[in-house]
Amino acid sequence: MTKSHMILGMHLGNGYGSQGSAWRAPGVDPANYTSFDAQIRYAQAAERGKFAFLFLPDFPGLQSGLNHEAPQITLEPMMTLAAIARATERIGLVATGSTTFNEPFNLARQFKALDVMSHGRAGWNAVTTSDPAAAANFGQAIAPRPQRYQRAHETIQIAQALWGSWQQNAWIKDQETGRFADPDKIQPINLQGEYVASRGPLPIPPSEQGQPVIFSAGGGENGLELAGRYASGVIAAVFTIEEARNQRQAYRDAARRAGRNPDEIKFFAGVMPAIGKNKRAALDRRVQLGELTAASRVPYLGSMLNLHLDAGQLDEPLTPAQLQAASPSPFDPRSARALQVAREGWTIRDILAHGVIDYHPTPVGDASATADHMQEWFDAGACDGFWVSIDVNEDGIDTFVDEVVPLLQDRGIYHRDYEGSTLRDHLGAPAQYGLDIRLTDPVA
Template sequence: MTTDQKQMKIVLQMVSGYGGEFKTWRLPEAKADAYTDMDLYVEMAQLAEKGKLHALFMADTPALVNNLNTETPMHSMDPLIAMTSVARATNRIGLVGTFSTTFNEPYNLARHLKTLDVVSHGRVGWNTVTTSTGATADNFGSHIASRKERYGRAHEVIEAVQSLWGSWGESAYVHDKETGQFADLDQIKPVNYRGEYVKTSGPLPIPPSEQGQPVLFQAGPSGEGVELAGRFASGVYANPFTIEESREYRDILREAAVRHGREADEINVFTGFMFTIADSKEEALARRRQVMAFDLEETNQRLRYLSAMVGVNLTSLDVEKPLPEGVQNMLQANWQDPRSPRAVELLQEGYSPLDTLAMGVINYHPVVVGTATDVADFLQEWFESGATDGFSIVPDLAHDGVRRFVEEVVPILQERGIFHRDYEGSTLRENLGLPYQYGVKD
C-alpha cells in the first residue's frame, strides 16, 4: 500500500443495542434486554474502537414508529445520553448523533453538543435532519411544516448553532490563578442571531474542543437536502441500492459542495450497508431464515411484495424450492424499485423465494449474507468504483455482529490496503481528514 492510497471510512450504526433486523432479539445468542443495558452499548463501542472504526452513528426519531409488540425499537432510548455514556469509556472513536432542526432550539442544541464535544475531547458529530414524522410533531404539540419552511429553518438553525459555538473566543479561556483572570470577556461576545424562523442572543459560555466544534452530517436525498449538505455537511448518510445510483448521488453532492464555495472532497458519503456474517454462506442464510420464522405473517407479506418486485405470483409456488426454469424466464424487474434487479438475479441463480428474501433483497440497505470475505469483497467493490467514501454498517444482530466485523472483516480490509490500521489523530475531524473549524465558516 502506498501512503497516498485512499482508504474507506466506516461508521457503526448503533440502532437500539440489537441490530438492524428487529426480530433478532429472539435469537439464543441475543441479549433480550439490550435496549436498557448501557454497559452493553459501551462494550460494543469499545469493540468498534478496537477495530479502528471512525465513528458510532446514532439515528433518532423522537416518537414511537414501529411495532414494539414483537420488534425491538429502531433507536436508543436517548442519543445524547447514549453518546455521553460511550464518550467516557472510549478515547478515539467518533460519536455522531441525530438531532432535528425542526423540533429543537439552537441554544439547547449548541449547548448540548458543544459540551459533549469538549467532554469527549473533540469527537462529536451532529447529523442534522428536518423531521417530517407526524407522531413526532404530535409529541411536541406542533405540526409538520412545509418542506420549504423545514429547510428554511434548518439553514437558520445550523447558522445560529455554529454562531453560538464560535461565540467564545478561541483564546478566551485564560483560567490564570496568578492574575486571577478566569476568562477574557472581550473575546466572549453575543451573536444576536435574528432569522425568519429562529432567534438567539448568546453568547454560549463554553470553550472550543480540540477539534473546534462538532462535525456536521446530513441525511436526506431531496434537492433541499443536497443543498443543505453542500453548504454545511462534512458527512452524508446515503441509502442507494446500486453502485451506479450511489456514484451518481455522490457526484451530485460533490457538485453541491463546489457550488457553495467548498472543495468537493469536503463531503464524505457513507453508504448504508447491512450484513450477516457466518463461517459459510449456508450458515449465514440459515440464521436469516431462522429470524424470518419468528414472524410467518410478516414473511408472507414480504413474499407478496417480492412477487410485485419480479412480476410473478410467487405465493402460488413452493417457496422453499428454486423456481421452475419456465417461471424463471418470466421474471421481470420492477423499474420503480431499484432492488428488483437483484431479486430477479438471485431467483434466476436458483435461490428459492424464501432464501431470496433471506438474502435481504427488500431491506432498506444493500445486504450481504455470507462470510467475512464476502462482506469485504462487497465493500471493496463499491469503494474502489468511486460509489462512496465509506459505509454506515449495520449488523443483523449487534451482539455478535460487531465482534465478527471487527475481528474478521477489518483485518481483510487492512491487508488489502483500503482501511487504516490506526486512527490518524485524536479528534473526529482528524480521523475523517477534515480541517479544523470554529464558528460559522466564511
C-alpha cells in the same frame, strides 16, 4: 490521513442490531433495549476495529408495531453517546438531531457539551423531520418542505455561530491573577432568522477539534444544498455502484457550488453484511432471524417482482412461469437485486435471507464476500467509506472486526490504527470554528 483508505462508521440503533428480531438471537440479553452497558460494549468493539465514528439515527416517536420486532432507535441518542464517550477514547460520536423540533440553542449546547466531554469526537447529523406522527408528539403539524429546510439552514448557522461565540482564546483560567475568562471574547451572536433565533453567547469553550462536525442524511435538491453547504459526512442509502457514484458526485458538486473543496464532504454508503463460515451458514443465520417475519414479507417481495406471491410458497423457489413473468419494479431500487437472486434458484425464504428488502446492500457469505463488496464499491469511486449495520450486535460486530477488517487492512484500503484523536482527524475534515466564513448568505 491516507487518501486511499476507506473510512468506516458503525450504525448503533437499539441494543440488539439492525435486524428487528435480533433481540431473540442466541446469546442476546432480551433486556438490552434499556442497557447502556450493551451499547458501550458494542462501541468498544467498533473502536477496536478502528472505526472512525458511531452513527446513531433517531426518530422522536414509535415507528412500528412491537409484536415481534424491537424499535430500531436507541432510547435517546445524546444520553447514549454521553455514556459511550466516557468508556471510549478515539471513535467519533455522531447523533441525529432534528432541526424541525429543536431550538438551535439547545442543539448547540448539547452537541458542544458532548464534543468537550469526548475531547473533540462529536458530530451532528442535522436532519429535518417529515413524519406526522413525530410532529404530533410536539403538538404540531408538518410544515411544507421549503419551510422545513429554511428552518434547517437557520438552525445550523445559528448553532455554528453559537459554537464560535466563546472565542478560542477567551478562556484564561489564570489562578494567580484571578482572571477566569476574557468577557470581550465571549459575545452574543444576535442572529434572527425567519423561523428561529438566538441571542447567545453559548458558555462552552472549544474542544480539541474546535466544534462538532456536521453530517447530513437528507435527500433531494434541498438535502443536497444543505449537505453541500455544511456537511463533512453524508449518510447515504444506495443500492448500486452507479447510483452511489452519481449521488457522491452530486454532493461533491453541491459542495463546490457552496464555495467549498468537494474533498471536504465524505460519502458513506450503507452495508448490512450477512457473515457466516460459508454462504449457507450466513443464510441460515438470516433465516433464523426472519423466522417470525418472513411470511409477512412475501407479498412485498411479490410487488418488487411484479408477481403475486403467496406465503405458502415460502420454502419453494419461484416456478419457471413466475421467473419468466417476473420483472423488477421501477419504484424500488432493490428490485433488480431481488430478481437476480430469485433467478439463482433459491427458495423465497432464502431470497429474503439475502437481504433483498433490507435498507442497504447485503453481501452474503464468509468475511471475504463482505470485503469484496466493500472493495469493489470503494475502488469504483462509489463512496469514501461505509456505515456498517450489523444484524446482531452481540456477536456480529466482533465478527466484522476480527474477520472483515483484517482483510481490508491486508488489501491496503483500510488503516491499521487511528491517525488522529478527533472526528475531524478521522474524516480529514478542515478546521472550523464558528460559522463557515465562505457562506455568502448567512441568516440576518
